Amino acid sequence: MRILIIEDEEKISEFLQEGLREEGFAVDLAPDGEEGHFMATTSDYDLIVLDLMIPKIDGLTLCRKLRSDKITTPIIMLTAKTGVKNKVSGLDAGADDYLTKPFAFEELLARIRAQLRKKDGLTDNKLVVDDLSLDLQTHEIKRAGKTLVFTTREIALLEYLMRNAGRVLSRSMIIEHVWDINYKTDTNVIDVFINHLRKKIDQDHPRKLIHTLHGRGYMLKGSP
Amino acid sequence: MIFRSIRFKIISWNIALLTLAFLVCGILAYHSFKFNLYRNMDDLLMSRAVGVTESIDTYWETERQEALNDGVRTGAFSKINNINFVKIAQHWVENRSSDPQLLNMIIQIFDSYGKMIVSSAEVPDWSHSLSLPAETINPKSGRFENITLSLNSDKPIDVRTFTIPIREDNKVAYTVRLMTPMSDVDRQLSWLRMILFGFLPLIIFLIGIAGAFLARVSLHPIDQMTTDINRITSHNLHDRIDVPRSNDEIQRLAETFNSMLIRIDEHLIAQQKFIQDLSHEIKTPLTIIRGSLEVALKKERSAERYEALLKDTLEQVANITRIVESLLILARFENHDVALQVTLINLNELIRTALAEIQPLCDAKGILTEYIENDAVELEGDALQLRSALLNLLDNAVKYTPAGHTITVMVRQASGGAKIEIKDTGIGIDAASLPHIFERFYRAEHAGIKERGFGIGLSLVRSVIIAHEGHIDVTSRLNEGTTFSVSLPLKQT
């Protein structure tokens, strides 16, 4: 899942990026409103973390602007201001959630997961396709009751595939949602990672879940 | 409750004083009236008595003359022990007692032994003689006496009597006593008493009610004010109480109260702003500390990573300390809590040392400094505070000026004071931000400038200059440079 963080305080965006990456998210940073707007409108993000006090275009204005640009990506606002009025104006501007500084990183994580869940219409933190399951909170993966061990990047890829189970995903779509902007687009790397997934998930099972559609991409699908 | 009100006090004092005044006046009036009534009555009694004696004497004289003509003996002409005189007196009384002048009066005539000769009305036996021997009564002024009589078995009446002895050859010839009932005087006095003790209390009572009403009307605004004031709590200090347009103590009280509210409110707003600013500003370093620690603790990290984290954390803690300290200084300035340590300062010297202090910064950044001393200026001021203000301005100039540019400082004597100019040819401030740069925590946006403070520097500078009764101005153009000009008076009052 790819997240855009629009925050001018470098130290804050630094730890956010690190923490979220370690959770398997692809994270991009924008230091001001203008750049944030550009990035949010040109790439497809799964979620935006937006600071309220940022240079050039302030958070509230940017939020309204994105909504009027038909960007429906969930937005979580960060602010040093407390008070119901500020919260209301943030939500009215089109934000989906609101977090006041200083916040607990785990709380931000939980809220990000909640927003993604809502976006995909999930009711709990578990993705299940056939006999394959992924716990989004603990990152525990099981196939037919057996626990499998994955790297962070593999989990991120699996999560994206599972969230879009039954749908054909092109390599560029996968790149965009699993890798961040700094990654020099090399689609071969996807094939490598898909192979890793195949080995871990499908190798010992007669029923294959990961399908290759030549010229179009990949799809994760259980038996009907 | 009612007993503790001003209204009650005013009214009770009012009534007490009124009652006292009425009581004194009433008693005085009553007694002087009574005195006058008695005197009138006594005058009447006396004049009537004199009239009676004269009339009897005249009557006697005519009778005597006739007897003389008839050739009667001289001894029989004395009124003393004379049966003829007794007859004359009886005769006179019987004839004249119906005289309108003697209406309402009883006339008694006593002989020289004090025995009653005649009485115009039936009187009790005990009054058939004089209470005192006639010889002891002054024949000029007579004697007044109050007695109680029961006439005709009616209920007893009070009468005033006047007794006057008539002398002949130094002996009492006869005595006249007049009696008149005091019922008239009593009636008038009781009428007066009724007015004084019935009517006046009523008036006092009415005045009391009127006073209560007046007090209520005039004190009503105070009750209103009490209600208003009770309404005001720490949550609505910006509310004001209604000021009655009465142009009196009550209006002044309301106005005074309101101006006190304003002072408290202002102080509270400043205090709240301080807390808000503080919490807002320290949230950024707190977020950084909390977030980076939490993220770091999620996994095992390398020793270098821990060290870097600790250093970052320390830096953020230092930031918090700086924010709190400078904000406290600022708040003390704004509350006028800072007393200036005024001494005579050599301003040129002060600027020179400040410039020397920032020289390493300029050297490191490749900025030139120039110092123009137009005049030698000495002024009164707090050297420490002025130096810190100068350093803040110079620090800004260095921060917001790129390498290769020049910072110029100029000092000169101006009308009534000193003028200092700090001029840089740096990045400048855009017109939209310029009016705000002296505000607490305000930082203008500058493209590509990384090193930034907390936006407290200029607020402090301004506080120091204002504390010195000076003035600070700024002109700036984007990408061309900024000039701060400070004017300071030579003397501190």
Ligand SMILES: Nc1ncnc2c1ncn2[C@@H]1O[C@H](COP(=O)(O)OP(=O)(O)O)[C@@H](O)[C@H]1O
């Ligand atoms: N010499 C200058 N040139 C350009 N901008 C300046 C200069 N001095 C002050 N400013 C602007 O005014 C703002 C407020 O200044 P100050 O209160 O000292 O805060 P700071 O801690 O950011 O220096 C600065 O953030 C900067 O944008």
Ligand SMILES: [Mg+2]
């Ligand atoms: Mg500064």
